[in-house]
Structures are given as C-alpha cells and as structure tokens.
Amino acid sequence: xxxxxxxxxxxRKHNARIAWKKAKRAxxxxxxxxxxxxxxxxxxxxxxxxxxxxxxxxxxxxxxPRFIGLQNYISLVLEDDIFLTSIKNTFMIAIIxxxxxxxxxxxxxxxxxxxxxxxxSVAVIVFYAPSIAGxxxxxxxxxxxxxxxGYVNALLMNMGIIDAPILWLxxxxxxxxxxxxxxxxxxxxTGFLSFVAGLQGVDKSQFEAGYMDGIKNRWQELWxxxxxxxxxxxxxxxVMSITQAFGVCDVTMALxxxxxxDYAARTIVTHLFDYGYSRFEMGYACAIATVLFLIMxxxxxxxxxxxxxxxx
Amino acid sequence: xxxxxxxxxxxxxxxxxxxxxxxKPNRSIAxxxxxxxxxxxxxxxxxxxxxxxxxxxxKPLDELFKFPPTIFAQHPTTDNFSDLFITMGKxxxxxxxxxxxxxxITAVGTAGHLIIASMGAFVLAKYEFPGAQGFFKVVTVAxxxxxxxxxxxxxIILNKLGWIDTYWAIIIPAFASPMGFFLMKQFMEGLPxxxxxxxxxxxxxxxxxxxxIVMPNVKPAWMTLIIFSVQALWNNKASTYIYSEExxxxxxxxxxxxxxxxxxxxxxxxxxxVVMIVPIIIFVFSESQILxxxxxxxxxx
Numbered sequence: 001x002x003x004x005x006x007x008x009x010x011x012r013k014h015n016a017r018i019a020w021k022k023a024k025r026a027x028x029x030x031x032x033x034x035x036x037x038x039x040x041x042x043x044x045x046x047x048x049x050x051x052x053x054x055x056x057x058x059x060x061x062x063x064x065p066r067f068i069g070l071q072n073y074i075s076l077v078l079e080d081d082i083f084l085t086s087i088k089n090t091f092m093i094a095i096i097x098x099x100x101x102x103x104x105x106x107x108x109x110x111x112x113x114x115x116x117x118x119x120x121s122v123a124v125i126v127f128y129a130p131s132i133a134g135x136x137x138x139x140x141x142x143x144x145x146x147x148x149x150g151y152v153n154a155l156l157m158n159m160g161i162i163d164a165p166i167l168w169l170x171x172x173x174x175x176x177x178x179x180x181x182x183x184x185x186x187x188x189x190t191g192f193l194s195f196v197a198g199l200q201g202v203d204k205s206q207f208e209a210g211y212m213d214g215i216k217n218r219w220q221e222l223w224x225x226x227x228x229x230x231x232x233x234x235x236x237x238x239v240m241s242i243t244q245a246f247g248v249c250d251v252t253m254a255l256x257x258x259x260x261x262d263y264a265a266r267t268i269v270t271h272l273f274d275y276g277y278s279r280f281e282m283g284y285a286c287a288i289a290t291v292l293f294l295i296m297x298x299x300x301x302x303x304x305x306x307x308x309x310x311x312x
Numbered sequence: 313x314x315x316x317x318x319x320x321x322x323x324x325x326x327x328x329x330x331x332x333x334x335x336k337p338n339r340s341i342a343x344x345x346x347x348x349x350x351x352x353x354x355x356x357x358x359x360x361x362x363x364x365x366x367x368x369x370x371k372p373l374d375e376l377f378k379f380p381p382t383i384f385a386q387h388p389t390t391d392n393f394s395d396l397f398i399t400m401g402k403x404x405x406x407x408x409x410x411x412x413x414x415x416x417i418t419a420v421g422t423a424g425h426l427i428i429a430s431m432g433a434f435v436l437a438k439y440e441f442p443g444a445q446g447f448f449k450v451v452t453v454a455x456x457x458x459x460x461x462x463x464x465x466x467x468i469i470l471n472k473l474g475w476i477d478t479y480w481a482i483i484i485p486a487f488a489s490p491m492g493f494f495l496m497k498q499f500m501e502g503l504p505x506x507x508x509x510x511x512x513x514x515x516x517x518x519x520x521x522x523x524x525i526v527m528p529n530v531k532p533a534w535m536t537l538i539i540f541s542v543q544a545l546w547n548n549k550a551s552t553y554i555y556s557e558e559x560x561x562x563x564x565x566x567x568x569x570x571x572x573x574x575x576x577x578x579x580x581x582x583x584x585x586v587v588m589i590v591p592i593i594i595f596v597f598s599e600s601q602i603l604x605x606x607x608x609x610x611x612x613x
Binding site: 304 | 447493607
C-alpha cells in the first residue's frame with residue numbers, strides 16, 4: 001500500500017513537473033507572441049469594441065462621449081438619405097465587382113496555369129500589376145475626361161455614336177459603372193496570387209487517376225479535381241474579394257470627386273470619412289463603421305458556408 | 313554500355329511521349345489557340361492603362377495633347393521627371409523631404425512588421441499553448457474587414473497616445489497587419505518540426521532557433537510580407553493622421569501636383585510612374601518567392 005502511495009506521489013510529482021515545464025515553455029511562447037498580440041489588440045480588436053461603444057454615444061472628440069442609446073442608428077436609417085444612397089452604391093459595387101472579380105481571378109489563374117513557366121510568370125505580373133500600381137487608376141480620368149479631348153468621348157464622337165461629349169465622371173448615370181470598370185481592372189489581387197499558387201500545387205497524379213475514372217473534358221476536371229483541391233485558396237480569395245468590394249472608396253473619391261455629384265458615387269467608407277474626419281461626429285461615424293463591419297463579417301460567413309459545398 | 317544506355321533512353325522517350333499527350337486528352341489545338349488569343353487580348357487591356365501612364369510620363373508636352381493620342385511616346389524625354397524635381401525643389405518642403413518621409417515610414421513599418429509578425433507566427437505555427445488557436449481565429453476574422461471600418465476608433469486611440477501628426481501613427485499600426493501574420497504562420501507550418509527539435513538538442517534557445525533556424529528558412533515569406541507591407545505603406549497618403557507639411561508622405565505631395573490641372577499633366581504622369589514603380593519592381597523580382605508563400609495561404613476551417 002505504502003509502495004503504491006509512493007508511486008502515486010512520484011507520478012504526480014512527475015506530472016506536475018511536466019506541466020510546469022510546459023507552462024515555462026508556454027511562457028516563452030507568450031513572450032514571442034506578446035508584441036504582435038498587444039499591437040493587434042490595440043489596433044484591430046480594441047477599435048472594433050470601441051467603435052461599437054462609441055456608436056451609442058454622441059462624441060465630437062472635444063467633449064466627453066455622451067450616451068444617447070440607439071439614436072445614431074435611428075438617424076442613420078430614418079434621417080440620413082445620403083447614408084441610404086451610400087449603402088445602395090456600396091452594395092451595387094460589391095455585388096457586381098465582388099463576384100466578378102473573384103471569378104476573373106480564378107478564371108485567369110486557371111487559364112494561365114498550363115502555360116509554359118516563363119509565359120506564366122509574365123502573365124502573373126501583367127494581371128497583378130494593376131492592383132499594386134498605386135494610384136495609377138487616376139489615368140482613367142484622362143480616358144473618361146468630360147470634354148471632347150477625353151479619349152472615350154473623342155472615340156465615340158469620331159465613330160458617330162454620340163454627337164456631344166458626355167460628362168462621364170460628373171453625370172450620375174455613368175459614375176458608378178465607370179468606377180466598377182476601374183475596380184474590376186484592379187481586382188486581380190492577392191486572391192489571384194493565391195489561386196495561381198494553389199493551382200500549381202494540385203497533385204498531378206490526381207488528374208491521371210481522374211482520366212482513368214473517365215473524366216472527359218476540362219470542365220469535369222475543374223469541378224471534380226481542381227476545385228475541391230483548391231477549397232482553402234477559394235476561401236482565402238473570397239475573404240480578400242469581399243473585404244475589397246465593401247471597402248471601396250479610393251477609386252470613387254479619385255475619379256468622381258469627394259463629394260461626388262448628387263452623392264452618386266458615395267460609398268459607406270466615404271460617408272464614414274465625411275462624418276469622422278470632416279465633421280468630427282465620431283459617434284455617428286462609429287455607427288456607420290459598425291454597420292460596415294457587420295456587413296463584411298456576415299457576408300464573409302455566408303460566402304464561406306456557400307463555398308464549403310464546392311465540388312460536392 | 314553507353315550505347316545500351318542511349319538505346320534505353322530512346323525507348324524511354326518513345327514511351328514517355330504518348331504519356332505526355334495522354335495527360336491532356338481534351339485539349340484541342342484550336343482551343344489552345346483561342347485561349348492564347350483571349351489571354352493576349354485581356355493582358356493588353358490590363359496592361360494598357362499602365363503602359364499609357366508610363367509612356368505619357370515620357371512624352372514631351374506637345375505630344376501629351378496630341379490628337380489622336382499616341383500610345384507610345386514618339387520622342388521620349390525625361391523632361392517631365394526633371395520638371396517634377398524642379399517644381400518640388402521649389403516647394404516649401406523639398407522633394408527629398410517627402411521622399412525621406414515615405415521611405416522612412418515604409419522601411420521602418422515593413423521591418424517592424426516582418427520581425428514582430430514573424431515572432432508571433434513562429435510560436436503559433438510550431439508550439440501548442442492555451443489560447444493559440446483562439447488567437448489565430450481572431451486574426452483571420454480581422455482579415456475579413458478593411459482598415460476603414462476601424463479607422464475612426466484608431467484615430468481616437470492614436471490621438472490619446474499623442475501620436476497624431478507623427479510617423480508612428482502610420483508605422484506602429486502597420487506592424488500589426490493581420491495579412492502578413494496570417495501568411496507567415498501558414499508558411500511556417502510547412503517547416504519540418506524536426507529542424508527545430510534538432511537545433512534544440514544542440515542547445516539553442518527559442519530566440520536562437522527563431523533567428524538562426526526558422527527565419528533563414530522562410531525567406532520566401534519575408535518577400536511576401538515585404539511586398540504587402542511596402543505596397544500599403546508606400547501608397548499611404550496618411551492625410552488624416554499627419555497634418556504637418558514636413559511630415560507628409562510623397563504620395564500626398566504628388567497628388568497635390570496632379571491636382572494642378574492641365575498645366576501639370578506631364579508631371580502628373582511622371583508622378584504616377586514614381587508611385588507605382590516601387591511595388592511593381594519589388595514584385596517582379598520576388599514573384600516566385602511570393603507564389604511559393606501563397607501556396608500555403610489557404611483558409612482551412
């Protein structure tokens with residue numbers, strides 16, 4: 001009995017020592033993670049919490065925030081017509097450029113996948129360059145200039161399709177479509193790179209096996225072999241696309257002005273800037289930010305649920 | 313002997329040939345040609361604005377306003393660039409100061425991000441400790457919303473810290489970018505654990521393992537973090553966080569020139585080139601490493 005007890009004690013001691021060692025090692029881990037974790041919490045987690053908190057207050061930086069309940073949200077929905085315009089515009093842009101950009105990213109990654117190596121790397125540079133070309137998109141304002149010297153106007157007038165120049169970037173009818181065009185031009189971004197890399201990583205022997213099993217054309221190959229293998233990249237690409245699609249503001253601000261005519265190119269983010277940085281109504285701006293945040297997270301979750309069914 | 317070998321190789325080649333053809337049973341030549349044509353066309357459309365921007369920067373003034381416009385500059389000059397330097401040189405804050413601001417912000421922000429994110433990613437990828445999984449999940453959620461959604465509280469925080477109107481307002485938040493952290497962690501997971509264990513047996517401590525073994529082995533991921541960070545910081549206008557003219561970034565100053573209207577068209581084009589050339593060049597030189605990193609970028613649930 002005593003022997004058994006002694007054994008039990010040594011075992012417990014041993015376990016305790018292991019646990020202590022583990023904790024010690026973990027301490028090291030925490031020390032390594034700490035710098036990133038602290039900064040991340042400070043600039044990514046805390047702002048979300050703060051944003052939700054401030055959205056229930058009236059806050060103009062100078063005075064202390066004053067709690068006003070749901071007033072900000074009520075004003076957003078009931079009184080702020082421009083916010084509703086911005087929601088409409090953002091959704092229009094997101095619904096068209098998000099999925100289209102995503103599909104384009106995958107399609108081109110897939111099409112260039114079988115090209116010879118050096119052609120492929122040139123193609124990747126050509127397709128990816130617009131998304132990292134800084135504010136190169138302002139060149140589109142030259143193409144779409146409103147007078148007869150704008151190339152698009154000149155071209156259409158020479159061809160006799162229109163007889164007077166169109167104010168592309170001032171006329172609300174054309175503003176959004178042009179912005180969408182530019183956004184699509186820039187949409188082969190990080191997701192595209194992820195797709196290119198992922199397609200290269202698909203195990204070739206799976207295709208061999210697929211041919212044995214009677215896969216007939218590239219579409220079947222795509223659906224039954226390539227796509228299921230690409231699922232993690234598809235998820236990643238989707239996150240990138242959605243985040244980009246809802247965060248549109250630079251392009252619309254640069255091309256259509258800020259504020260744009262009739263607010264026809266106003267997006268949620270530009271509305272946020274307006275209230276945050278121009279009017280310093282931080283509480284109200286935070287309410288806008290919270291709405292944007294919720295839209296993005298919900299959209300991502302929904303799309304991920306959808307993507308889980310690919311290839312099944 | 314060697315004859316035999318050659319013969320063997322020949323037969324093997326004979327054997328290999330149909331196998332390669334069989335690998336793509338459904339690819340017709342017509343389809344391939346159509347594909348090439350389509351890709352060339354799209355590539356041209358994608359590249360056109362950039363080519364146009366570069367060639368406008370090289371055009372002398374009279375050519376800039378020529379109609380119909382020429383795609384390539386007929387008499388390329390670097391006048392626009394030198395004009396740009398002259399204009400900026402006479403400005404209140406000199407060009408070199410703007411350039412320094414942007415280079416400083418980009419270099420420090422990128423270096424810090426690389427070190428801090430790699431340290432965190434290393435322990436998350438290679439060790440198990442309570443809270444690790446949860447933390448990583450939060451980081452992936454953070455990739456799902458843009459920085460714009462947190463811009464206002466960030467401004468308030470930076471204001472409280474007293475960092476508004478300093479470089480740190482741009483640099484420090486850039487350290488914590490979730491994207492680089494995510495990619496680094498995913499890439500480090502591919503490192504063989506035995507490598508780390510072997511180093512530990514040799515008596516290296518965690519920091520030595522990290523700096524001596526892990527970091528040299530994840531160089532492709534470095535390049536990826538660098539390009540994402542540089543791209544974000546180089547293009548950062550920072551107009552909301554920095555007010556003092558002498559601390560403003562190059563992009564901000566250059567946009568003032570672009571806003572100068574028709575008279576500054578040539579210089580505006582030069583500006584575009586200056587701004588876009590840096591990220592694109594880095595990408596061109598590090599493409600294969602970036603693709604290597606992106607291969608592990610997938611989001612698993």
